[in-house]
Amino acid sequence: MKSVLFGLSFASAVLIALPMNAFAQDVIHTAPRALVDMGSDAADGVFPRTVRHMLGATVLTQEPQRVAIISTGQFDSALAVGVVPTASTRGAGQAGIVDDYLLDYYPQYASQLAQVIDLGLRLDIDLEGLAQTRPDLILVNAARDTPEERAQYELLSQIAPTVVTNATGVNWKIIFLLTADALGRREQAQAYLDAFHADADAFAATLGDTPPEVSFVMSTGDRNRIWGVPSFSGSIAEDMGLARPATQRFDKTSEDISVELIDQADGDWIFYGGRGDGLRILTQAPLWPTLEGVMAGRAVEVDFDPYFFNAGPTAARIVLDQVSATIGQ
Known part of the structure; x- marks a missing residue:
């Protein structure tokens, strides 16, 4: 039943x-x-x-x-x-x-x-x-x-x-x-x-007066999304004192973007993940190599589930530890 x-x-x-x-x-x-x-x-x-x-x-x-x-x-x-x-x-x-x-x-x-x-x-x-x-x-x-x-x-x-x-x-x-x-x-x-x-x-105490802007972007192949402040990963970035790109300071969990608008995923650091064909769609988008975060070598592939799918304390600890280790290195 x-x-x-x-x-x-x-x-x-x-x-x-x-x-x-x-x-x-x-x-x-x-x-x-x-x-x-x-x-x-x-x-x-x-x-x-x-x-x-x-x-x-x-x-x-x-x-x-x-x-x-x-x-x-x-x-x-x-x-x-x-x-x-x-x-x-x-x-x-x-x-x-x-x-x-x-x-x-x-x-x-x-x-x-x-x-x-x-x-x-x-x-x-x-x-x-x-x-x-x-x-x-x-x-x-x-x-x-x-x-x-x-x-x-x-x-x-x-x-x-x-x-x-x-x-x-x-x-x-x-x-x-x-x-x-x-x-x-x-x-x-x-x-x-x-x-x-x-x-x-x-971690926030180490950032100084101008914290870096961090971007969160994911793709499942059929949908590409950037994540706002009131999202799971966005809320962790806020806890860490990190800033967000202007394109990701919206008042909802996420926004869908086309590959033609992949520049909205740019940031000082880009944390990206995918399922299915998602990673290929993101990284082979024509604008992907032009993103400042990508050109600076600061685009980081992350595990899809803890960052974008499963909002729980273990996932939060993984995001906190990985983001702090990556930016603080």
């Missing part, structure tokens, strides 16, 4: 501010850092707990042992606090049930990750298979409170207690905190984020 899931695509977010460095006064972060009216009041490891979320409140009577993941980022979030999901869906274009960057980052979980049950595509979940895994927690995203999202939540809640997080990549930090809260590990997640922010601040 299958059912279409709604609202799992990245939604636009409002661009609030673009600070030039992480030590600006009264910084308002584009990526929210704290849960508001969501989560529980219980300390780590304390159950039962009532977790407030996007579409209601869910009571978890005991620590989850069999977690089913429906949406982008939550698999990453669970692993970051030491929980290996029992079952998961796959995103469109995702080769395996577990992304390669997670397999590489968590070799200690290799045997458990090899046994994760495949629930099909995120937009066409196998509900019968989900029920057969006997989950005691289901984690899913929702873009907003709509009749379709609420129907999905109520359907999943008939199978197991369900917690709904925000579907937008720029919200990866509060997705992480809420996911960890449902697992009884919110304080652990907060410590992870505190370390992340400390490292981002330390």
Whole structure:
């Protein structure tokens, strides 16, 4: 039995501010850092707990042992606090049930990750298979409170207690905190984020008064996109005190560009990735060799999934570490 899931695509977010460095006064972060009216009041490891979320409140009577993941980022979030999901869906274009960057980052979980049950595509979940895994927690995203999202939540809640997080990549930090809260590990997640922010601040302190402009561009072969400030990778660049090219300071996750407009991907540093024929389309575009970042030898190919697809804390750490090492070398 299958059912279409709604609202799992990245939604636009409002661009609030673009600070030039992480030590600006009264910084308002584009990526929210704290849960508001969501989560529980219980300390780590304390159950039962009532977790407030996007579409209601869910009571978890005991620590989850069999977690089913429906949406982008939550698999990453669970692993970051030491929980290996029992079952998961796959995103469109995702080769395996577990992304390669997670397999590489968590070799200690290799045997458990090899046994994760495949629930099909995120937009066409196998509900019968989900029920057969006997989950005691289901984690899913929702873009907003709509009749379709609420129907999905109520359907999943008939199978197991369900917690709904925000579907937008720029919200990866509060997705992480809420996911960890449902697992009884919110304080652990907060410590992870505190370390992340400390490292981002330390890098920002090295940049001086004129930080470099960093560009993020990707292609899947059929679509070429540049990424704005209110995106996953864009929010990390902001945390690091990096500037963005004028062409990428828009108030949404991404913008599509044709190869004739590839100059909009230019920057002091260009971080680019692709799937399928995407890399060839980018690097063989007639204007690609004319980009200042390319001519300066500052165009860097990166792993598609952590930069452009899977918004989670492990992916964020990879982006932070790679960008800081590349620019700081």
